[in-house]
Amino acid sequence: MNNFDYRNPTHIVFGKDRLGELDKLVPQDAKVMVLYGGGSVKRFGTLDKVLAGLGERQVVEFAGIEPNPQFDTLMKAIEIVRAEKVDFLLAVGGGSVMDGTKFVAAAANYDGDEADILKHGFAPPPIESALPLATVATLPATGSEMNMGAVVSYQGGKFPVMHPLLFPQFSVLDPSLTFSLPPVQVANGVVDAFVHTLEQYVTLPANGHIQDRTAEGILKTLIEIGPVTLANPEDYEARATLVWAATSALNGFIGAGVPQDWTTHMIGHELTALFGIDHGQSLAIIQPSVWKLRKQKKHAKLLQYAERVWDITEGDDDQRIDAAIAKTREFFESLGVKTRLSEYGVEKSQIDSIVQALEDHGMVALSETGDLDLSISRQIIEDAYA
Structure with missing residues (x-):
């Protein structure tokens, strides 16, 4: 076996009806951006449950993260994060939403061309900080809810982003939230x-x-x-x-x-x-x-x-x-x-x-x-x- 370091700091919150615990999991004074994709999280009531779980916190929504999240879309979210002084990100969706949220977390405080973050392959990009993030997973597939990786689409390619700062702080895994998947x-x-x-x-x-x-x-x-x-x-x-x-x-x-x-x-x-x-x-x-x-x-x-x-x-x-x-x-x-x-x-x-x-x-x-x-x-x- 090769030498290795292994650390996974993500807190997994697994099981039925766990969204009500968001109030205990997210810092009380956080200004939260909730990021999601299309209309399914609204249509099936997941978003309403998430917002209810966040209680009285200030919340900014960002919709429209597409499958294979696009750099230009994520830059729009980053602009809002900076303008609204958001300090906590919550991804609600599948791997693409989670991956896009990780890029937003990495780029929000980056002092330089955000596209540079995509140019390091599996090596960590030179970021010094990242916004804290968490996930509510609605699609079992990518494992992004418990790792430090993301893949972002940019100029016709798909680029990995890997950094220890991008582990979700916690991830809510409620299998019943996936029942409605096609x-x-x-x-x-x-x-x-x-x-x-x-x-x-x-x-x-x-x-x-x-x-x-x-x-x-x-x-x-x-x-x-x-x-x-x-x-x-x-x-x-x-x-x-x-x-x-x-x-x-x-x-x-x-x-x-x-x-x-x-x-x-x-x-x-x-x-x-x-x-x-x-x-x-x-x-x-x-x-x-x-x-x-x-x-x-x-x-x-x-x-x-x-x-x-x-x-x-x-x-x-x-x-x-x-x-x-x-x-x-x-x-x-x-x-x-x-x-x-x-x-x-x-x-x-x-x-x-x-x-x-x-x-x-x-x-x-x-x-x-x-x-x-x-x-x-x-x-x-x-x-x-x-």
């Missing part, structure tokens, strides 16, 4: 959590026995619970399990001290930016092809994944690995998520634009070993096409 969003969330786990697990052996067994537990749980919660969206126990699985997939624990990949995410980001393909769908398209092209690099962990997650023990090594890749694709498709790029209306001639976008955004040395260059990325995308 099935496609639930399915995308299951895939997102699944691939988050894979990116930290199917890499290189590192003797991270606790991390591996935890990752395998999350994967097997998602395989079990994904179809159940899709078929019965108001099954509280099933949805509660999904919510906690999604949070656990990316709160830093299973990635501590072990290699991480993120190739699937980096290529998937370009599919979303170029063609508007949902994030979860982009991952379902790319993941099987990454493994097909990287079978030798990931040989040991793919065999481990085949046996421990899918109970595949028959056949030679290649047969078991191929069976595990096929099972993964079948799982995604069983959720209603298509796994071929051609099924999303993308033309084969547009593969060049995907590879060009990867080059433009510096994605030229991907994978846990840093040796996945543009030529291999092209092969992965071509394989994922049809």
Whole structure:
């Protein structure tokens, strides 16, 4: 196992009817900006419950954070934060709202070009402070409610922002707030959590026995619970399990001290930016092809994944690995998520634009070993096409 530091300061408030506790969780003298996306939080009454929970505090609302939050939209929120002297941010929504709120927190006090915050990849940007933030999660998928990361869309690309100051102070996870989600969003969330786990697990052996067994537990749980919660969206126990699985997939624990990949995410980001393909769908398209092209690099962990997650023990090594890749694709498709790029209306001639976008955004040395260059990325995308 590699050396690591692990700290996660986020207070999780999990369970039914917890929004009434906001009055105890948010500082009494805070001036709060509540940030959200479209009309669903209003339509289903979540926003009213949040505002009631905040009591007599001064509250400023900011609506309209889109899926894949846009830099220009977030700058509008930042201008209001500065003008109104907001000192606490509360995200109410899914991963995009949470990610956008983290960027607002990072940029509100930044003395410089806010776009510079997006130019540091997975290294912390040079911010010296951030506004305190918290979340009310309404979509189980990204794990943003319990980590220090965000992804922001800017000038045709998607850019990660990572900094310890961006951990939410607390996150309210009430599974019942997710009952009204459309099935496609639930399915995308299951895939997102699944691939988050894979990116930290199917890499290189590192003797991270606790991390591996935890990752395998999350994967097997998602395989079990994904179809159940899709078929019965108001099954509280099933949805509660999904919510906690999604949070656990990316709160830093299973990635501590072990290699991480993120190739699937980096290529998937370009599919979303170029063609508007949902994030979860982009991952379902790319993941099987990454493994097909990287079978030798990931040989040991793919065999481990085949046996421990899918109970595949028959056949030679290649047969078991191929069976595990096929099972993964079948799982995604069983959720209603298509796994071929051609099924999303993308033309084969547009593969060049995907590879060009990867080059433009510096994605030229991907994978846990840093040796996945543009030529291999092209092969992965071509394989994922049809």
